[in-house]
Amino acid sequence: MAEQQIRVAVLGGGSFGTALASIAADNGAQVRQWMRDEALVEQINRERRNGRYLPNYPINPAVQASTDLATVLHDAELVLIAIPSKAFRSVVQTAKPWLKPEQILVSTTKGIEQDGFLLMSQVLEQETGFAHIGVIAGPNLASEIADKQLTATVIASADALTRTRVQQALGCRYFRVYASNDRHGVELGGALKNIYAIAAGMAAALGMGENTRSMLMTRALAEMSRFAVAQGANPMTFLGLAGVGDLIVTCSSNLSRNYRVGFAIGEGRTLDDAVEALGQVAEGVNTVRLVCTRAAEIGVYMPLAEGLYHVLFDGVPPQDMAKTLMMGEQSSDVEFILPREDVQQAHRDTGGWHD
Ligand SMILES: NC(=O)C1=CN([C@@H]2O[C@H](COP(=O)(O)OP(=O)(O)OC[C@H]3O[C@@H](n4cnc5c(N)ncnc54)[C@H](O)[C@@H]3O)[C@@H](O)[C@H]2O)C=CC1
Numbered sequence: 001m002a003e004q005q006i007r008v009a010v011l012g013g014g015s016f017g018t019a020l021a022s023i024a025a026d027n028g029a030q031v032r033q034w035m036r037d038e039a040l041v042e043q044i045n046r047e048r049r050n051g052r053y054l055p056n057y058p059i060n061p062a063v064q065a066s067t068d069l070a071t072v073l074h075d076a077e078l079v080l081i082a083i084p085s086k087a088f089r090s091v092v093q094t095a096k097p098w099l100k101p102e103q104i105l106v107s108t109t110k111g112i113e114q115d116g117f118l119l120m121s122q123v124l125e126q127e128t129g130f131a132h133i134g135v136i137a138g139p140n141l142a143s144e145i146a147d148k149q150l151t152a153t154v155i156a157s158a159d160a161l162t163r164t165r166v167q168q169a170l171g172c173r174y175f176r177v178y179a180s181n182d183r184h185g186v187e188l189g190g191a192l193k194n195i196y197a198i199a200a201g202m203a204a205a206l207g208m209g210e211n212t213r214s215m216l217m218t219r220a221l222a223e224m225s226r227f228a229v230a231q232g233a234n235p236m237t238f239l240g241l242a243g244v245g246d247l248i249v250t251c252s253s254n255l256s257r258n259y260r261v262g263f264a265i266g267e268g269r270t271l272d273d274a275v276e277a278l279g280q281v282a283e284g285v286n287t288v289r290l291v292c293t294r295a296a297e298i299g300v301y302m303p304l305a306e307g308l309y310h311v312l313f314d315g316v317p318p319q320d321m322a323k324t325l326m327m328g329e330q331s332s333d334v335e336f337i338l339p340r341e342d343v344q345q346a347h348r349d350t351g352g353w354h355d
């Protein structure tokens, strides 16, 4: 619990920004929330409700919404940034005149920037050069948090002050905040799992069984951690809330927007239709494109992500995605124990391997 009232600014008027603002306010913080939409600001301040993104949940009266960045950022000790990745940098650039080096800046965005394959905390570093930078990720469906369902998350930062202040500001009876110093791993976990949530939604629409879902999620974890380790992350991070935890929730729940996009495509809708019908951000659509390009560049094997890419962008029927998984190389279960190369070599040695 926060012992003294911490001043929190939330940038973003979507479902996650709104849920986080309410947690901080429930926890006794003074909270200001910035968004572009004047009508939404009015509604939040008057009705204590975000009718566009989180219509069915009351917002703590201590949250003050505003379209004025100067007011929202003035005196804020902790700044939580919940803006979709496509607009993240431009919002940070607009906010820059009011940001101060002593502030703690935390990205809650689970996406990747196209140019340079940058994660949002790297964008924050580039734009500000500040020392107190972190990310939040974990199994955190916004509507369940708004409903005060018991939830846990991870604050990841190399900076102990950032970790501690976020734990103090957000940890409360229904929201538990665990700490990590693997910022890159936690942030990649949050971004990558969106790819597999789309695949899981698609598989569900096609009538997959429980064995299939379990296989898909476990091989997704293998693929995510393989990619993240090649990018410098710690594989153990994927055993935590931002890895397996977030993968479970988004691959199993209709409350996940990425899952819903996948489900709609599995039912026969086009990608454009599915995204338009959603009306909110599904980061995985962009992430799968960027990750497949990157994986090809650095030589990381990602059959599930590639299979999904072909369905989303090359017109391959969703039913064919399973073939990539089932007919790929016979491989290792946990490659951090038995390397894939050893399995391949053993096949070659017995004459059963075809490159
Ligand atoms: N909703 C959820 O359950 C969770 C979402 N996240 C992540 O949080 C990030 C934000 O997502 P949500 O709040 O869910 O999105 P959302 O789709 O509910 O809302 C997006 C918000 O960003 C605003 N926005 C978009 N472009 C903008 C711009 N150029 N300038 C200012 N504001 C702009 C929109 O007006 C809207 O208020 C995403 O990366 C998502 O992956 C993370 C955990 C849970």
Ligand SMILES: O=C(CO)COP(=O)(O)O
Binding pocket: 110, 138, 139, 140, 141, 142, 194, 197, 246, 249, 250, 255, 256, 257, 258, 259, 281, 282, 283
């Ligand atoms: O990241 C999330 C839950 O942890 C939210 O997932 P969606 O963006 O798919 O709704």
